Amino acid sequence: MNMNNVARNNYSEFLEFQLGEIVSDNVKRFVFESGFTAQEISYRSNLSVATINRLKAGEHLSIRGICALAEALNKQPEAFFVRAKR
Numbered sequence: 001m002n003m004n005n006v007a008r009n010n011y012s013e014f015l016e017f018q019l020g021e022i023v024s025d026n027v028k029r030f031v032f033e034s035g036f037t038a039q040e041i042s043y044r045s046n047l048s049v050a051t052i053n054r055l056k057a058g059e060h061l062s063i064r065g066i067c068a069l070a071e072a073l074n075k076q077p078e079a080f081f082v083r084a085k086r
Helices: 012-032 039-045 051-054 063-072 077-081
Strands: none
Touching: 012 051, 012 077, 039 051, 039 063, 039 077, 051 063, 063 077
8 A cells, every 4th residue: 555645633633632631630639639759659650750750741651551550549441531620
């Protein structure tokens, strides 16, 4: 297949950026509300502190990481994808 004639979907890139921002905001908020240290969350989630920091930054998002973090923080995974009311 010749990929030169395929149009890129900039809207999906925009949505991906927004999703990263939403998840990042929620991760930061839920971590803060938990009162746990980064090391405690790392232990509870079986995620490295670096991975948790990447989730806080909205980078390298994975369902596995979000689910592990949700379980460690006693949250539903879906809560990480909902924009908080301001």
